Amino acid sequence: MTEPLPDVRRRLGVRPLINLTGTLTTHGGISACPEAIEAAANIMSRGVDVLELQAAASRIIARATGAEAGFVAACSSAGICMGVAGAMTGDDLARIERLPDTTGMRSEVVIQAGHVVNYGHSIAQDIRLPGARPVVIGDVNAARSHQLAAAIGPQTAAGLFVVSHHCSGEGQIPFATFVEICHVKGVPVIVDLAAEYDLRGYLAHGADLTIHSSHKFLGGATAGIVAGRKPLVRAAYLQNFGIARPMKAGKESVAGALAALEAWGTRDHAARRQGMREVLEDWRRRLGALPGIEATIDPDPTGNPFDRLKLEVDPIEAGLNALQLVRELERGDPPIAVRSHQVEHGWLVMDPRSLGEGEAEIVADRIGAVLASAGRDGLGPASSDLESWRAEKARALRLWPDSD
Ligand SMILES: *Cc1c(COP(=O)(O)O)cnc(C)c1O
Secondary structure, eight states, X not given: OOOOOOOHHHHTTOOOOEEESSSOGGGTOSOOOHHHHHHHHHHHTSOOOHHHHHHHHXXXXXXXXXXXXXXXXXSHHHHHHHHHHHHHHTTOHHHHHHTTOOTTSOOEEEEEGGGOOBSSSBXXXXXXXXXXXXXXXXBTTBOOHHHHHHHOOTTEEEEEEEOSTTSOXXXXXXXXXXXXXXXXXXXXXXEEOTTOSOSSHHHHTTOSEEEEETTTTTOXXXXXXEEEOHHHHHHHXXXXXXXXXXXXXXHXXXXXXXXXXXXXXXXXXXXXXXXXXXXXXXXXXXHHTSTTEEEEEEXXXXXXXXXXXXXEEOHHHHSSOHHHHHHHHHHSSSOEEEBOTTGGGTEEEXXXXXXXXXXXXXXXXXXXXXXXXXXXXXXXXOOOOHHHHHHHHHHHHHHTTOOO
């Protein structure tokens, strides 16, 4: 047996963190699979012609997605920027070099109001970055096909469609209708599928370009997997010689993403889901027995094949509210990061997909310990007020790299 490598986090003086956010890249994304780790490490000390490497990527991505072509971008956000840019420039190198000056190019991107999501920044900024202008259709809870049709004109470069639990849950134009209207007007459709497991379905039903994150469900290196019709894929890839230069995917990202993509096709997904289900069931039993906690197993809201645990906190019974519980978990040792997107509704969500060896136990013990001391001694002065929590986070950002 070889000695396990020392934890690089410790060497850097960084606290190891238990990541129950699942895919959030701010907390490391999904743990990489062994195939991705091996491929990334393997290529790091070796020379390669990157055009050739990305051509190999195109073949592998085409096989995995059913697309005509593909490439690996730095991340999904980069892939969206590059797709939008490609829709404006085509393969015209002079135009590519001129962006974000869009003079003489179609430069509008139509998107439904309920799809203007924030995943660390607004997707509208991915549209604006290469110089395009978002044209927002409808309202947050109601977008209609006539509004989309009316918004498409001679300046429209692309339609951007987002599939995510962050999107408005109701009133949006369905994908098939969105594609039909765009295509009748000769406008390509770019689909942001960053965290979605479906690698083939949207392309099969008319998407011109799809974008998936390698570091989310696939368990690859940090990267974006771009797939689609060859001319648009090529136009998007060529942005590497223009605005995408500062979004470069390194060879280790390309190799690590491709290894994960290939391994994905061979995995026993049902067995994996079942394994995670056992962790969730165990948590549900233990945590659901705590005072003021209601624990339920929550299937993924956009229908991806995995589940999370939802913990609803009754502040009177529990002696603390959901936000305080989130904060206590964050500030413990090791810090535990949960999904707190809906903490204002009184619940937090635990995603098991990045759990390391032995961590499930630590998490259950810690939540038990926090609740045991809630409303009594030992609980720090964590604010229970959402606005002041947000203000504190903004203040901390502006102090970075200092912590106080
Ligand atoms: C995570 C996410 C992104 C960004 O993905 P990265 O690969 O981290 O840039 C874009 N869109 C949606 C819907 C996401 O969930």
